[in-house]
Each structure stands twice: as C-alpha cells, then as structure tokens.
Amino acid sequence: MHTIGTPGLWLAFSLLVVIALVIDFAVMRAGGAHKVSYKEAAIWSIAWIVLAMLFNLGLWYWLGQRGDPALANETALQFLTGYVVEKALAIDNIFVFLLIFTRFGVSAELQQRALMVGILGAIVLRAILIFIGAALISRYHWILYLFGAFLVYTGIQMVRAPNDETDFDSNPMLRWMRSHLRLTNEYHGTSLSVMKEGVRYFTPMFLVIMLLAVTDVIFAVDSIPAIFAITEDPFIVLSSNVFAVLGLRALYFLIAGMSERFHLLNYGLAAVLVFIGTKMLIVDVWKVPIGLSLGMVAVLIGGSLVASRLIPPAEANR
Numbered sequence: 572m573h574t575i576g577t578p579g580l581w582l583a584f585s586l587l588v589v590i591a592l593v594i595d596f597a598v599m600r601a602g603g604a605h606k607v608s609y610k611e612a613a614i615w616s617i618a619w620i621v622l623a624m625l626f627n628l629g630l631w632y633w634l635g636q637r638g639d640p641a642l643a644n645e646t647a648l649q650f651l652t653g654y655v656v657e658k659a660l661a662i663d664n665i666f667v668f669l670l671i672f673t674r675f676g677v678s679a680e681l682q683q684r685a686l687m688v689g690i691l692g693a694i695v696l697r698a699i700l701i702f703i704g705a706a707l708i709s710r711y712h713w714i715l716y717l718f719g720a721f722l723v724y725t726g727i728q729m730v731r732a733p734n735d736e737t738d739f740d741s742n743p744m745l746r747w748m749r750s751h752l753r754l755t756n757e758y759h760g761t762s763l764s765v766m767k768e769g770v771r772y773f774t775p776m777f778l779v780i781m782l783l784a785v786t787d788v789i790f791a792v793d794s795i796p797a798i799f800a801i802t803e804d805p806f807i808v809l810s811s812n813v814f815a816v817l818g819l820r821a822l823y824f825l826i827a828g829m830s831e832r833f834h835l836l837n838y839g840l841a842a843v844l845v846f847i848g849t850k851m852l853i854v855d856v857w858k859v860p861i862g863l864s865l866g867m868v869a870v871l872i873g874g875s876l877v878a879s880r881l882i883p884p885a886e887a888n889r
Contacts, residue, residue: 575634575646576806584626584810591622591817592691599683604761606679612824619818623654626814645861649802652865653811656801656847658822659872660794660840661815665823667786675779677758684761685776686820689783696788697812700795705805718796719851726844729837744785748778787816797844800851801864834884839875843868 627650634643672682707714748754753772759765763777791812798808826833846867850859
C-alpha cells in the first residue's frame with residue numbers, strides 16, 4: 572500500500588487533531604450551553620477551513636523540501652479535492668442531523684454538545700472504515716469497480732427520491748437500545764445517563780448522540796468510496812476526511828436553517844456521486860486529472876446552489 576504517511580507525519584497529524592479538539596471542547600465548555608448564532612458558526616467554519624488549508628500547505632511544503640515538487644503539488648491537490656468532496660457530501664449529513672434533533676426535541680442549547688460527541692465517534696468509525704477500504708483496494712483492485720458502481724447507483728437513487736424521509740422509529744439500533752436499555756423520557760441537560768434509586772438510566776441525549784455517529788458512518792459509505800476515486804493513499808484519505816468532519820458542527824449551525832433555500836442541492840450532490848463513480852469505473856482506461864475532478868465538483872455543487880436561488884421550489888417540483 573503506497574502512502575506518503577511516515578510515522579512522524581501520522582504523529583504530527585494526530586497531535587494536530589487532538590489539540591484542535593481540546594481547544595474546541597474548551598471553548599464550548601467556557602461558552603456553556605447556548606444557542607449558536609449565525610456569526611459564531613461562520614467564524615468557526617472559517618477557522619476549521621483555514622486550519623485544513625494550513626495543514627495542506629504544510630504538507631505541500633514538507634514534501635517539496637524532500638526534493639519532489641511534483642509529488643508535493645499532486646498531493647496538495649488530492650487533499651484539496653478530497654476535502655471539498657467530503658465537505659460537500661457532509662451537507663447531506665446536516666439535513667439528517669436536523670431531522671434527528673427535530674424528532675427528539677433537542678433544544679438549540681443542547682445541540683452543540685450532542686454534535687461534538689457524535690462527531691468524535693464518527694471520526695473513530697470513519698478511520699476504521701478507511702483503513703479497511705485501503706487494505707481491500709491494495710489487495711483487490713477490482714473493488715474500485717464495485718465502489719464506482721455503488722456511487723453511480725446512489726447518485727441515481729438521490730435523483731429519483733430527493734425528498735425521501737428518514738424513518739428513525741424503524742432504525743434497528745434505536746429499536747435495540749429502546750428494548751435493552753433503561754431510558755428516561757426527559758433530558759437532564761447534557762448528561763448521557765443519570766442514577767435513579769441506585770439504577771442507571773440513559774437519557775434521550777444518549778440516543779441522539781448514538782444516532783448522530785451511526786448516521787454519519789452510513790453516509791460515509793458513500794463519501795469514503797468517493798475519495799478513494801481521488802487517491803488511494805490512506806493518509807490523504809483519512810486526513811482530508813477528518814478535517815472535513817471536524818468542521819461539521821460549525822457547518823451545521825451555519826446552514827441548518829437554510830435547507831429550504833438550497834432545495835436543488837441534492838441534485839448537485841447526486842451528480843457529484845455519479846461523476847466520481849464513473850471516474851472509478853473508467854480508471855483503467857482514463858485517469859481523470861485531479862484538477863479536472865476538483866473543477867467538476869465545484870461546478871456541480873456551485874451550479875445546484877445557484878439554480879436553487881434562480882428556480883423557486885414550486886417550479887422545481889413540477
């Protein structure tokens with residue numbers, strides 16, 4: 572398995588992520604439970620994007636200093652493309668997160684903590700999936716074709732059922748937790764469990780956090796194969812994935828209230844999946860340049876956002 576990830580590079584990346592999370596937790600705790608404003612969400616979104624770009628710049632510089640400018644340029648472009656793809660596909664997660672919070676009546680003040688803990692779980696689960704995927708691809712090249720076909724199919728399904736509702740009550744994990752765990756009917760602040768007469772009960776917040784993490788991993792089944800179409804290097808796949816997920820909490824508060832404004836976004840995301848899936852299917856015939864991939868993703872997502880503003884929802888649904 573070819574990778575630029577040396578032990579030192581993996582250590583540096585891990586330390587940077589841990590430090591960023593500690594700072595994020597500290598700021599969140601200092602601010603207490605509160606409704607996140609649009610301005611606060613915008614500042615944090617920009618901060619996470621800047622951190623990702625600084626990491627990419629440092630990666631580019633480090634590789635260039637090792638005497639391989641071509642590899643440095645290609646790797647930096649791969650990271651940027653992977654980051655943009657994961658960030659774009661993460662928008663779909665946000666709309667489902669909004670459904671979860673609405674379904675379980677999570678107040679705006681408690682949503683921030685729920686997202687933070689849920690994202691931590693998602694990072695761990697995504698890392699496991701990425702390493703499994705990288706190991707399989709390095710051994711069985713034909714799996715790329717399965718990934719490609721799956722992405723094309725998923726993109727087509729998104730177009731055929733763009734407004735498909737999620738039925739949480741039929742979720743197997745939720746049904747298992749309700750039948751095997753002692754649960755309270757009311758929230759106890761941000762607590763995941765409470766003691767009642769010497770018996771531990773789990774709160775609705777615990778259910779919400781578990782659903783957030785598992786929902787993100789379900790969506791990762793789409794997004795992780797998509798980034799393997801850009802690069803098979805597990806270090807680039809994981810680092811771009813993690814940086815995209817780290818900013819998910821801020822991105823949620825930034826655009827959660829704007830879902831109706833971008834009613835055609837699902838079509839743009841579907842087109843991205845079909846494009847990337849097709850790219851994987853023709854990888855042995857023509858390897859699509861990274862720059863072209865980045866441009867296509869930007870055009871498809873940007874085009875769906877612009878179209879959402881130009882075409883009213885009533886006309887789009889005719």
